[in-house]
Amino acid sequence: MARTKEFNIDDAIEKAIQVFRAKGYEGTSMQDLVDALGLSRSSIYETFGSKKDLYLSALDRYGDSTSESLTAVLYEAGPTRELLLRFFDKFIAHNTPHSCLMVNASLEMCDHADVSARVQASMAGNERAFYQLLTRAMSNGELKGSPNLRALSKYLVNVRNGITVSASAMDRSSLDHIVKMSLTFLK
Numbered sequence: 629m630a631r632t633k634e635f636n637i638d639d640a641i642e643k644a645i646q647v648f649r650a651k652g653y654e655g656t657s658m659q660d661l662v663d664a665l666g667l668s669r670s671s672i673y674e675t676f677g678s679k680k681d682l683y684l685s686a687l688d689r690y691g692d693s694t695s696e697s698l699t700a701v702l703y704e705a706g707p708t709r710e711l712l713l714r715f716f717d718k719f720i721a722h723n724t725p726h727s728c729l730m731v732n733a734s735l736e737m738c739d740h741a742d743v744s745a746r747v748q749a750s751m752a753g754n755e756r757a758f759y760q761l762l763t764r765a766m767s768n769g770e771l772k773g774s775p776n777l778r779a780l781s782k783y784l785v786n787v788r789n790g791i792t793v794s795a796s797a798m799d800r801s802s803l804d805h806i807v808k809m810s811l812t813f814l815k
Contacts, residue, residue, distance in 0.1 A: 637675060638689075640665045645686045649726040652736050653683055684742060690729045691750045698722060699757040708765035709814045712784075716807040719788060720795060728792040735793075751785055758784040765814070772815055780813065 647656050647664045658679055662669055676682040701715045722728075730750045737743040758781040765771045787810045791803055 635665075635667060635671070640667065640672075640675070641682075641685050641689045644682050645690050645729060646726075648683060648686050649729050649732065652732055653680075654736060684746070687729065687733060687743065687746045691746060691753075694722065694728070694730075695750070695753055699754060702757040702761045708761055708770045709811060711761060712811055712814075713807065716788075716791065717804075720791060720800065720803050720807075723792050723795050724800075725796070727795055728789075731789050731792040734789075751789075754785050754788060755781045770814060775813065784810075 643664045643666075644661060647660055651660060656679070658669055658672070661667075661672060661679065661682065665672065667675075672679075672682065676685060698715065698718055701711055701718060704711060730747050733743050734747040738747070755778075759777055762771065762775075762777045762780055766775075766777065787807070791806060794806070795803060
């Protein structure tokens with residue numbers, strides 16, 4: 629008779645996300661995962677396959693949950709500047725004290741095609757959210773002239789990623805200042 633799993637897989641993935649955010653992929657040992665998840669090595673291997681497979685599951689979950697909770701602000705109604713300030717406020721809070729798992733993955737594991745694909749998909753989702761917001765801003769007069777909205781969207785993704793990297797070394801007021809300076813293209 630097959631033994632049923634006596635743990636919640638979603639909870640295990642959430643715990644793994646926290647370990648990978650704190651230690652990175654290479655810095656995380658199987659023992660770290662055993663300790664954090666409260667599971668045996670064999671349970672981890674039977675359920676997820678390998679440390680890398682668990683990491684990929686963690687990236688998928690992280691990408692889905694951060695997209696839902698953070699980029700959702702960009703689709704709300706309201707002045708573009710206020711929505712961007714709220715987005716970056718939530719983003720900074722979310723990435724303190726540990727930075728973004730996706731950005732960390734892009735820095736640490738970019739030579740792994742399966743990781744790179746997930747990172748690129750996440751950045752593309754952020755770019756789409758910024759683009760739709762900027763398109764709205766253009767149509768309601770919050771942006772003047774004829775700026776390249778695709779380039780501005782990529783710029784905002786870059787600001788987001790830079791804030792993630794800087795968050796570990798800068799205080800909150802410095803990060804808020806970077807955000808405000810980054811939004812000077814808005815009227």
